[in-house]
Amino acid sequence: MREAVNALNWATDAAFVLLAAASIRQYIRHPQRHRLDIAAAILLLTLVAALGRLQPALPSSWMPAITDLEIALLLASAYAFLRFRADFIPLPRPWEIAIIATLVVIVAYTVAVGLSTAGARPTPAQEVALVLVVGAWVACIGEPVIRFALASRGRPPVQRRRLQTLAGGYLLLIIVLVVAGLASSAADNQVVSLVIACISLLSVPLIYAGFSAPAWLRRIWREAEEEAFRHATRDLVTYSPTRSEMGQRAVEWAVRLTGGDGAFIAEPNGAVLAAAGMEPTWAQELLQQLPLETEDPVEIAANRTAVRLPLPSPGTAPASLVVVTGPFTPFFGTDEQLRLRQYAANTAAGLDRASLTERITALERTKTEFLNLASHELRAPLTVIRGYLSMVKEGSFGALPPDLSEVIPVLLDKADQMNRLVEQMLEASRLEEGRLELKLEMSDLRELVRAAMEESRPLSTPIHKLQMQAPPGEIPVRVDRQRVTTIVSNLISNAIKYSPKGGEVRLLVDGGGGGSALVAVRDEGVGIDPSDNERVFTRFGRITTSETRNVPGTGLGLYLSRELARLHGGDLTFQSEPGAGSTFTLMLPLEAS
Amino acid sequence: MSQTYVCPSAVPEAVTDWWSTLGQPRRSPSLDVLLIEDDNDIAEMYRRRLVSDGLQVAIAEDAETGLRLLREDRPAVLLLDIRLPGEDGYHVLQEVRADPALAHIPVLMLSNYGEPSTIRRALEMGASEYLMKSSTTPAEVALRVRAYLTRGSDLQ
Numbered sequence: 001m002r003e004a005v006n007a008l009n010w011a012t013d014a015a016f017v018l019l020a021a022a023s024i025r026q027y028i029r030h031p032q033r034h035r036l037d038i039a040a041a042i043l044l045l046t047l048v049a050a051l052g053r054l055q056p057a058l059p060s061s062w063m064p065a066i067t068d069l070e071i072a073l074l075l076a077s078a079y080a081f082l083r084f085r086a087d088f089i090p091l092p093r094p095w096e097i098a099i100i101a102t103l104v105v106i107v108a109y110t111v112a113v114g115l116s117t118a119g120a121r122p123t124p125a126q127e128v129a130l131v132l133v134v135g136a137w138v139a140c141i142g143e144p145v146i147r148f149a150l151a152s153r154g155r156p157p158v159q160r161r162r163l164q165t166l167a168g169g170y171l172l173l174i175i176v177l178v179v180a181g182l183a184s185s186a187a188d189n190q191v192v193s194l195v196i197a198c199i200s201l202l203s204v205p206l207i208y209a210g211f212s213a214p215a216w217l218r219r220i221w222r223e224a225e226e227e228a229f230r231h232a233t234r235d236l237v238t239y240s241p242t243r244s245e246m247g248q249r250a251v252e253w254a255v256r257l258t259g260g261d262g263a264f265i266a267e268p269n270g271a272v273l274a275a276a277g278m279e280p281t282w283a284q285e286l287l288q289q290l291p292l293e294t295e296d297p298v299e300i301a302a303n304r305t306a307v308r309l310p311l312p313s314p315g316t317a318p319a320s321l322v323v324v325t326g327p328f329t330p331f332f333g334t335d336e337q338l339r340l341r342q343y344a345a346n347t348a349a350g351l352d353r354a355s356l357t358e359r360i361t362a363l364e365r366t367k368t369e370f371l372n373l374a375s376h377e378l379r380a381p382l383t384v385i386r387g388y389l390s391m392v393k394e395g396s397f398g399a400l401p402p403d404l405s406e407v408i409p410v411l412l413d414k415a416d417q418m419n420r421l422v423e424q425m426l427e428a429s430r431l432e433e434g435r436l437e438l439k440l441e442m443s444d445l446r447e448l449v450r451a452a453m454e455e456s457r458p459l460s461t462p463i464h465k466l467q468m469q470a471p472p473g474e475i476p477v478r479v480d481r482q483r484v485t486t487i488v489s490n491l492i493s494n495a496i497k498y499s500p501k502g503g504e505v506r507l508l509v510d511g512g513g514g515g516s517a518l519v520a521v522r523d524e525g526v527g528i529d530p531s532d533n534e535r536v537f538t539r540f541g542r543i544t545t546s547e548t549r550n551v552p553g554t555g556l557g558l559y560l561s562r563e564l565a566r567l568h569g570g571d572l573t574f575q576s577e578p579g580a581g582s583t584f585t586l587m588l589p590l591e592a593s
Numbered sequence: 594m595s596q597t598y599v600c601p602s603a604v605p606e607a608v609t610d611w612w613s614t615l616g617q618p619r620r621s622p623s624l625d626v627l628l629i630e631d632d633n634d635i636a637e638m639y640r641r642r643l644v645s646d647g648l649q650v651a652i653a654e655d656a657e658t659g660l661r662l663l664r665e666d667r668p669a670v671l672l673l674d675i676r677l678p679g680e681d682g683y684h685v686l687q688e689v690r691a692d693p694a695l696a697h698i699p700v701l702m703l704s705n706y707g708e709p710s711t712i713r714r715a716l717e718m719g720a721s722e723y724l725m726k727s728s729t730t731p732a733e734v735a736l737r738v739r740a741y742l743t744r745g746s747d748l749q
Binding site: 380387391422430439 | 632634635638639641642645705706707708709725726727728730731732
């Protein structure tokens with residue numbers, strides 16, 4: 001048992017030496033005040049342990065002086081730890097002076113009394129001194145432990161675990177000191193000694209993890225959030241309606257990801273797009289201080305650093321993502337920086353997509369507004385032109401000279417044509433806004449095709465032969481009659497327009513094919529070059545050849561026809577052979593009659 | 594209406610008829626159509642066509658004037674645009690349908706708004722018919738007006 005305790009005590013002391021070395025190394029690598037303070041606290045504590053180890057080897061006449069030195073070092077270590085805490089949560093100056101004075105008085109009193117008992121029972125004065133030393137130490141360590149434990153709540157996982165671990169490590173040391181110091185009789189008990197040795201050994205890794213958590217441990221701490229983070233990143237990149245919304249989510253996650261205190265995204269012109277955990281005004285000031293890209297975190301204030309990463313966007317200057325460390329996570333490890341870099345790349349892609357979406361949305365809206373306004377404004381003058389032309393034609397202004405009576409119908413026809421184009425533009429904008437409502441009614445498809453033929457007849461010239469072929473029975477469909485008629489008459493008028501040399505336009509109506517009703521419109525016109533296949537149904541995708549360059553149209557007809565067919569649950573397809581003609585086939589769901 | 598209360602049934606019908614017109618603006622027997630339309634060219638075009646059919650036509654350029662003329666002259670048919678300066682055509686339609694003295698007047702909406710929701714709203718509010726200006730010729734408008742005028746005289 002005694003050997004075990006002894007071995008554990010040796011291990012603890014060795015661990016403290018290593019811990020002190022690690023903390024000093026940290027300070028040398030990143031010379032910052034708080035690192036100096038924590039290194040001092042650990043080093044002083046290690047020295048106390050080392051002196052205790054050396055005691056038996058030293059002359060016994062040195063004992064009182066060694067004990068006094070131990071007390072002084074112990075309280076100095078407590079003060080260093082309090083300084084470490086003050087680096088994050090400022091300690092008022094008068095308080096600090098009072099604490100130093102108290103500690104000095106306690107050391108002076110202890111020296112005057114002399115704690116070295118050399119095996120004798122301690123005098124009451126010595127007991128008071130002992131209580132004062134342990135009390136002061138517990139107070140100086142205990143207050144920060146509670147502070148850190150409290151501050152850990154509600155922080156990102158890495159920060160939280162770190163603060164909790166550091167607080168836990170020091171709490172163990174308090175327990176060791178209180179038990180060993182105040183209950184010195186208990187220390188004689190072998191079991192108690194063993195437990196104390198175990199606890200003090202355990203405190204070492206905790207303290208180490210607290211002030212310098214290795215990357216693997218940080219990763220484990222973060223794991224709980226990892227899954228949520230992956231989801232968030234995917235959402236971030238693929239779905240965020242606007243740049244500012246996307247930016248806001250991105251900064252919030254940047255803070256959680258790194259355990260930082262705040263983050264913001266600045267546009268290339270310096271405007272703050274989004275900020276989390278910090279005021280936009282401060283963000284703007286900070287931006288001035290930072291270089292365009294930081295290789296390592298830059299110190300921006302006592303114990304605070306910031307990282308600035310570019311968010312590259314093709315064709316423009318990059319925006320920046322800045323993450324600021326918090327008072328409780330005063331630095332970013334390479335792991336955080338690496339992750340931050342990957343994250344910045346994702347964010348940049350997401351922002352790019354969001355601004356593209358924004359631009360497209362704005363463009364679409366402007367276009368729709370324009371179409372609506374244009375359609376309405378175009379209709380007003382058309383009303384007058386068509387109106388008066390129709391009155392002239394019907395003789396409201398007297399009999400017409402023969403030439404004029406030939407010209408007026410042409411004018412009227414053109415006005416009608418223009419009216420149809422306006423209607424098409426309006427229909428397209430309704431479609432894009434999702435405002436198009438179908439008025440579904442049971443109908444006989446043959447009837448609708450006949451109506452469409454009647455509508456298009458004025459377009460056909462003597463060289464065109466319109467023919468319809470339909471089965472004798474009814475073809476029941478549930479459709480918007482007006483719109484289906486428009487689709488078919490549009491197909492007929494296209495067939496005529498793209499057959500400049502004339503020929504036959506055949507309409508084949510069929511209700512037999514596997515749940516679909518069909519209307520095929522076949523012409524013997526110019527046909528469609530295979531290279532144009534993809535443009536046939538696109539908006540404004542007009543196809544012109546030398547023969548049909550003067551064919552009027554908006555390029556909306558086929559686009560609208562197919563969209564309307566699809567809204568009905570059908571489709572519009574075509575087959576074509578250049579020079580031999582095209583067949584457009586409208587398919588609509590067949591209703592049970 | 595108050596006439597049944599004021600006039601005992603013993604009073605001859607001719608008297609009650611006369612009595613009921615008291616205190617109300619007299620219907621000008623000559624006004625067939627009131628057109629509320631702010632586009633002068635369009636209004637003038639319809640006026641010409643309707644006048645050539647021998648009808649009496651008045652034009653109002655906004656809702657306020659229109660409502661005043663409606664109450665003063667009691668046209669047989671109202672042609673009503675929706676987009677007007679100030680109060681719109683819906684407002685006029687609502688006033689007409691809410692006023693017992695005017696509620697019987699057939700109202701033909703004559704607008705270039707073609708959205709289905711717009712048309713539905715007008716019909717639900719009591720419009721007799723909805724015509725798209727750009728796809729209706731003046732002759733067609735005159736035909737519709739005639740139909741309402743004939744129907745009106747049939748009822749009389």
